[in-house]
Amino acid sequence: xxxxxxxxxxxxxxxxxxxxxxxxxxxxxxxxxxxxxxxxxxxxxxxxxxxxxxxxxxxxxxxxxxxxxxxxxxxxxxxxxxxxxxxxxxxxxxxxxxxxxxxxx
Numbered sequence: 001x002x003x004x005x006x007x008x009x010x011x012x013x014x015x016x017x018x019x020x021x022x023x024x025x026x027x028x029x030x031x032x033x034x035x036x037x038x039x040x041x042x043x044x045x046x047x048x049x050x051x052x053x054x055x056x057x058x059x060x061x062x063x064x065x066x067x068x069x070x071x072x073x074x075x076x077x078x079x080x081x082x083x084x085x086x087x088x089x090x091x092x093x094x095x096x097x098x099x100x101x102x103x104x105x
Contacts, residue, residue: 002041002056004049016055017045038074054100059093071096 001020008014019041024034045053059082060068076096083092 002045004052014055015052016057017049017052019056019058034070035074056098058096060096062092062094068094071098074098 001022003018003020004015005018006013006015022034022037022041024037042053056076057079058071058076060071062068062081076098078094079097080095081092082095083090085091
């Protein structure tokens with residue numbers, strides 16, 4: 001699931017795709033199902049908003065180490081943190097970005 005987003009002023013508008021989630025059941029983890037879902041997401045994004053394919057962003061809880069390492073293997077890189085209170089507990093989320101230079105695929 002992804003959302004196409006825009007933020008910033010007119011002169012410094014950021015247009016990007018925020019990856020909301022990719023969920024793979026435990027029985028299917030480790031066999032390439034997540035990568036296939038991610039590749040399908042990229043293919044769909046190429047059709048609906050190709051200009052945003054090169055700027056993917058997401059947040060993942062810092063202590064959620066398995067998905068975090070998976071996103072890093074897919075080419076995402078840390079770019080900051082955000083904290084939220086969930087059920088009265090402070091949770092630190094890492095912001096990850098995956099970008100490709102224009103013209104590169």
